[in-house]
Amino acid sequence: MNAPSFAPSLLDAAGVDPDRARQILGEALAGADDGELFLEKSESEAFVFDDGRLKSASYDSGEGFGLRVVAGETAGYAHAAEISEAAIGRAAASASLAKRGYAGVSAEGPRSTNERLYGEDDPITSPAFSDKVSLLQEIDAFARGRDPRVVQVMAS
Template sequence: MNAHTPAPSILDSCGVAPERAREILGEALAGADDGEIFAERSESESFLFDDGRLKSAAYDSTEGFGLRVVAGETAGYAHSSEISEAALRRAGQSAALAKRGYQGVAAEGPRSTNSRLYGEDDPLASPDFAAKVALLQEIDAWARARDPRVVQVMASLSGERRIVEILRADGRLIRDVRPLSRINIQVTVE
């Protein structure tokens, strides 16, 4: 995927048709005051370069969702790390228990006030693995060349891309992409 191409919605990419997710949410919220499906996907990587060599490289990915039903002063919440139609259905049935005969009126959704702070860029996709390791090597060599008293250089690079989506009762899908890159350098001099 191109670093600038918007990714499909989390639900859609897990095989849950947006219409079906809206139906499941609608069934769970029937007679409730408010609620939503909150889905999140996170990917992260980290590199540690120490003593002139790559000591570790790691990658992690997680995803999941929560479904909330608000009925008066009661809120029902169910969540799962499995994003599927069956898991959504189970969560909807569990969270809907908060209603227990309650018949409310759906609240008006919140006003859209947030401005988009980041694009769809993915700090894990570019530059590639070899270029990230080369950058850490360059930092190590540069720091050691500055002063003969430098005895240790430790450089770490980490990146994360978190996508949050909220499917509201009115059918709106709100999406927020949160990229993060961080580099740390520690130099020991004797």
């Protein structure tokens, strides 16, 4: 089986050595037909501007992973809401139970598709918070300036 490739930035940001993650995954997949490790990190923010003032601003972030090991007709799944070597190790031990009593041969792995689709720009950090609020103020002023009958503007 070909060694999987990871987005080093996710593993590195979580303090996990990519080579160690490959080793753990390799051990979990040894003797299995297929498997994968899926890493995810997401961030979001939202602003609500109503009646000429900022009513709410929120920020959310999350990370985690899923691990799958397939042996014949059996699939083992494990996941965690944190990316750490310990969590990946625990998940590998659980998911690799799908191999119990199985003596299959690994197929060649699929062609790598880890293509970078986005640039380095991070919309959470740039533009700045104050610039985002200013934009909402401009939208509010623009809408109110279009017609004196506008009495309420809500932008988010």
